[in-house]
Amino acid sequence: xxxxxxxxxxxxxxxxxxxxxxxxxxxxxxxxxxxxRLLGKDVFFLTGTDEHGKKIEQTAxxxxxxxxxxxxxxxxxxKEAWKKLNIKYDRFIRTxxxxxxxxxxxxxxxxxxxxxIYLGNYEGYYCTACEAYFTEKDLIEENGKLLCPIHKKxxxxxxxxxxxxxxxxxxxxxxxxxxxxxxxxxxxxxxxEIINRVxxxxxxxxxSRTSFDWGIKLPFDETHICYVWFDALFNYxxxxxxxxxxxxxxxxxxxxxxxxxxxxxxxxPAFLISAGIELPKTVFAHGWWxxxxxxxxxxxxxxxxxxxxxxxAGVDSARYFLMRATPFGDDGDFSEKSLIEKHNNELANKxxxxxxxxxxxxxxxxxxxxxxxxxxxxxxxxxxxKMKNYELDKALNDIFAFIDECNEYIQEKKPWETxxxxxxxxxxxxxxxxAILLWPFIPETSEKIAKGFGFEIRDLEQINKPLENSNIKKxxxxxxxxxxxxxxxxx
Ligand code: MSP
Numbered sequence: 001x002x003x004x005x006x007x008x009x010x011x012x013x014x015x016x017x018x019x020x021x022x023x024x025x026x027x028x029x030x031x032x033x034x035x036x037r038l039l040g041k042d043v044f045f046l047t048g049t050d051e052h053g054k055k056i057e058q059t060a061x062x063x064x065x066x067x068x069x070x071x072x073x074x075x076x077x078x079k080e081a082w083k084k085l086n087i088k089y090d091r092f093i094r095t096x097x098x099x100x101x102x103x104x105x106x107x108x109x110x111x112x113x114x115x116x117i118y119l120g121n122y123e124g125y126y127c128t129a130c131e132a133y134f135t136e137k138d139l140i141e142e143n144g145k146l147l148c149p150i151h152k153k154x155x156x157x158x159x160x161x162x163x164x165x166x167x168x169x170x171x172x173x174x175x176x177x178x179x180x181x182x183x184x185x186x187x188x189x190x191x192x193e194i195i196n197r198v199x200x201x202x203x204x205x206x207x208s209r210t211s212f213d214w215g216i217k218l219p220f221d222e223t224h225i226c227y228v229w230f231d232a233l234f235n236y237x238x239x240x241x242x243x244x245x246x247x248x249x250x251x252x253x254x255x256x257x258x259x260x261x262x263x264x265x266x267x268x269p270a271f272l273i274s275a276g277i278e279l280p281k282t283v284f285a286h287g288w289w290x291x292x293x294x295x296x297x298x299x300x301x302x303x304x305x306x307x308x309x310x311x312x313a314g315v316d317s318a319r320y321f322l323m324r325a326t327p328f329g330d331d332g333d334f335s336e337k338s339l340i341e342k343h344n345n346e347l348a349n350k351x352x353x354x355x356x357x358x359x360x361x362x363x364x365x366x367x368x369x370x371x372x373x374x375x376x377x378x379x380x381x382x383x384x385x386k387m388k389n390y391e392l393d394k395a396l397n398d399i400f401a402f403i404d405e406c407n408e409y410i411q412e413k414k415p416w417e418t419x420x421x422x423x424x425x426x427x428x429x430x431x432x433x434x435a436i437l438l439w440p441f442i443p444e445t446s447e448k449i450a451k452g453f454g455f456e457i458r459d460l461e462q463i464n465k466p467l468e469n470s471n472i473k474k475x476x477x478x479x480x481x482x483x484x485x486x487x488x489x490x491x
Contacts, residue, residue, distance in 0.1 A: 018081035034440035048093035053228035103238035368421035
């Protein structure tokens with residue numbers, strides 16, 4: 001039986017411009033999905049938008065639109081951005097999709113019937129930008145105002161009747177979950193923080209609102225609408241309720257940013273345990289892209305949107321930079337200059353040169369099939385292990401170490417002098433392996449290489465099958481170097 005693999009991204013608030021932060025998670029999910037396709041698995045890759053909640057309602061009203069009209073206009077921006085970045089998801093879920101709303105209602109009813117939801121009074125500080133409550137100790141005080149620690153915006157004091165989810169009841173089961181499943185929270189360094197906070201105790205969670213309308217009505221009390229995070233988190237599950245998709249649950253990995261780790265590693269498993277549903281295997285939280293160490297986001301006024309990102313040096317260079325420049329899991333400071341440097345030094349000089357030199361020499365001299373000894377230098381098992389552990393940057397390091405080996409091999413064997421067709425075959429067959437391994441990261445480039453070298457990218461097994469084609473063509477230049485000096489003196 002073919003193994004399944006299910007990867008998700010957070011569903012984004014559609015009133016933001018798709019920027020480098022959203023692109024980062026979605027791109028990582030695309031890389032992980034493509035990698036698992038290469039492993040021969042049946043992959044389901046889900047992304048989408050989080051469309052209910054006060055924030056959307058407020059913005060729509062300011063613009064004189066209904067929330068639904070407003071969100072409908074925004075969705076194409078996300079779809080276009082993912083297309084531009086060559087991201088191939090299997091479903092784009094919207095929390096306004098009917099099948100999703102139906103599942104959320106069923107889940108609310110299930111949790112209610114279990115006795116895990118009760119009516120109470122809520123009073124607390126709320127940040128609309130986060131769609132989250134804060135206790136006073138977590139807020140920043142500035143000029144007599146209380147500000148949200150993430151958005152640095154003033155919070156509101158909300159008082160309302162609200163239904164509560166008995167989160168406190170799940171403290172022990174959550175701690176057991178983290179204990180028994182060391183991979184539930186990745187990277188490992190984030191586990192301790194969550195475990196400590198859960199140990200400090202959990203308060204019941206307000207999961208309904210009456211102060212606005214834009215959301216899913218509670219099935220047992222239609223005067224309340226469902227808290228946006230309960231609604232949103234269930235997207236991962238509702239996308240698998242179609243009979244053809246049921247096999248994909250539980251998710252293999254929810255990729256998220258570290259800002260929303262609490263929602264995904266505490267609320268989400270608690271909701272699922274309450275509803276009697278199997279738990280996802282891993283929640284992986286990556287770091288933030290920053291400018292001068294401040295998180296990039298629209299509400300702080302400094303963003304790099306997807307169009308800008310792609311316009312610097314092309315799609316594959318943007319994809320490569322985001323995955324390579326910083327360890328997956330850590331923060332990274334964004335700079336256009338370092339993107340161009342990676343484009344020039346690694347993609348153009350190392351990969352691009354290798355491919356065009358080898359193709360050029362083969363066009364002139366031909367190849368002769370032989371055993372590819374060079375392939376022994378490829379750390380394939382390490383690469384597989386790193387990809388399995390979501391060490392995406394480290395896997396790229398190993399692939400590039402092999403590119404270096406190939407470049408050194410040319411220098412050492414000098415096939416332009418010796419015209420050694422066997423050496424050229426080894427290089428061509430190694431380039432095949434490189435193109436396959438890089439396909440999840442830079443698919444367009446890998447496909448161009450594959451075309452020139454006469455093979456199709458299907459799976460990792462192909463690496464061990466010798467290249468059959470001998471009619472190799474020097475195709476177009478893969479990466480044109482960008483003159484950094486000229487660029488920055490012109491500005
Ligand atoms: N709608 C919620 C998620 C619900 S998931 C059930 C939400 N949306 S969001 O539009 O604010 O997107 C949050 C996600 O975008 C983060 O978790 C992260 O994946 C990504 N990023 C947004 N800004 C980021 C950076 N500056 N750097 C890296 N990623 C960040 O929260």
